[in-house]
Amino acid sequence: MSDDRPRVDITAAQDEVTRRELLRRAAAGAIVLVYGGFGVKSAVAGAPQFRGRELKGTLRILQWSHFVPVYDTWFDNQYTKRWGQANDTEIIVDHVNQADLPGRVAAEAAAGKGHDMVALLAPAPQYEDRVIDHKEIVQEVRRKRGKMADVCVRSAYNPKTKKWHGFPDSYAPDPINYRIDLWKQVGARPTSWDRVLKAAPKLRAMNHPVGIGMSNEIDSNMALMALMMCFGSFIQNSKARVTLNSKATREALKFGRDLFRKGESNEIFAWTAASNNQGMLAGRLSLALNAISIPRSAENTNADLARNIGLLPIPAGPHGRLGLEHVMHTYMIWKFASNKKMAVKFLAELELKYRGAFEASKFYNFPSFPASVRNVPVRLARDPHTPKGKYDVLKTISEKYTKNVGYPGYSNAAIGEIFDTFLIPQMFAEVAQGKRSPDDAARAYQRRINSIFAKWRRRGKI
């Protein structure tokens, strides 16, 4: 009988591979791979040491990648280097995309280790217990520069615990960006919401819809909360009582629904923070509520378009003209920071001489202490881009029409949660899409927001 079993020749090997030999070779290989470096020794072994003079201390900062790259170049390579040399401190600045910052900050909070201070684009009162009281910085700057802008006080101070849970060094005013040429064609200017609604169908017919988003992103949050305030609708009152379910809210929701139906397109329900920028830069949108990243980007990519983008304060509603800051750039120093003293000093001195930051950011960063930058109108007027003087209006907007998220109350932890979970854009979207009536939406979201407030009240933060 033939043997049908498959033949396997295993006798040829000259060097026997025993278990011990295999482990030995594997260990050698691992050592070579990990410590051989592959040209990235510093990455495996840790952050590189400062080349040059050894500095006594280290200060680590985490912040966003500024939409003006020149600002990061100024901050990372000039300001912090100079300050570090003068204060015998090595400053390491790390950047993360703004949409990813909250996740990274949450990871540091969970780990209890990381940077000495982090900067978010909105106050984060939910971390109040994990950060120091920043009052020393506020007091120091106040002593030399006078009052802090009210919008910043209400964003970073908790009147219940009497704690400064962050230090906002700057904020960005939120103007209307509109196409001068298109609005001229329809014979109007977006100075009131009523005019916007009247012009919207004509603009959409010209294939240039209005761009007020209703998506889970920051621009929609800001635009819709501001629109609500213009109608007299507020999430809370000055005593942190929820006041969402009101006639004013219902009117604002109806307005949002009408604006969508008459003058916008479906895309607004799937927007990201960049969508209204891109819509304006593509020449498609006729209006957006956004910081000055739109005209500044247009100046770099399309000079003709840039000339036709104008800036105005938020349109007036039945209750008046009330806008929000587009960004409240707030530093937080962790309790676990290894260099709290230097962090406090750094922030105070950054704010005291904020001119460099203001100019480097191309007027995006308005100082939280107005006196920190002198002659703002003169600086704004000096901008060479046409139409000449288009940025002058930012001063008026910052002084008169910029309120904090949660106005007339403070930006407390409940407001922060409502903001971070995009409840207001969801409310508007449901009404605009016909899923809920304005009455139902106001009632339903009042209930949801009540439970959020109750939670934070129980925690003693409101």
Added chain:
Amino acid sequence: MIERREKLMSYLVLGPFAIVLAFPFYWMLWTSFKSDIDLYNVNDVPFKFGKGSPTLRNYAFLFHHTQYLTWVKNTVVVGAIVVLITLVLALPAGYALARLAGRWGQNLGVGIFLTYLVPPTLLFLPMSWVIAHIGLQDRLLSLIIVFPSFTVPFSTWLLMGFFKTIPAELEDAALVDGASRLRTLLYVIFPISVPGILTVVIFSFSLVLNDFVYALAFITTSNAKTISTGVSTVLIRGDVFFWQGLMAATLLPTIPLALLYNMFLNRFIAGFTGGAFR
């Protein structure tokens, strides 16, 4: 005649799928050569180059004004080591589950696979705590240690199924001829398992390339970033997306991976489907 008709039919069916699947890559390639003004001109989208295009400026920016090459190097280093760790752990584990674990092997294999399904968004916070407390924040070693937590379970399950397709008689023959279990593994099983091993290599490397959450949570130092976080930090600034650079940065690493997939396509398919037929 019939053959020609069948071929035509298969092209008619597969053609639209191929176009739909390849279109995003075409879009990425086209966009990466566009100037700023052309990018936002809706009349030129997607088939035309307009004013200022095509241009190599976006690639030049990527290579000369960002640390892109460092991020690619970091990704390759992490990927290579993670693949190695995965193979070292998953090969014997898969074999043991397939051959030595008896009735429990199958259930254990499924249980191990289920850990792969736990999303990183649930785990990144506790993992951050662990990484911080062993002093590996901002180091590639943090990724090298953590990534096998999802590459190994999937690879073990995949290899388990693959090893089951190998006839036990082969091993019996080797054992009867005097080979140890280890020798049988190295000289009999592994050479036959090349499709499965290749599948594990390619798939694990793809997982490493695609990871974002852990890379974001553990590393913020620019020279230690991988492609996924490095590119998004520099080329997404606030609400301004540098689309051309983004497309270039994400397209370039996919080319070698696509070539690798293509070269070993048959073996890759065999590796994935091997466990399906027993």
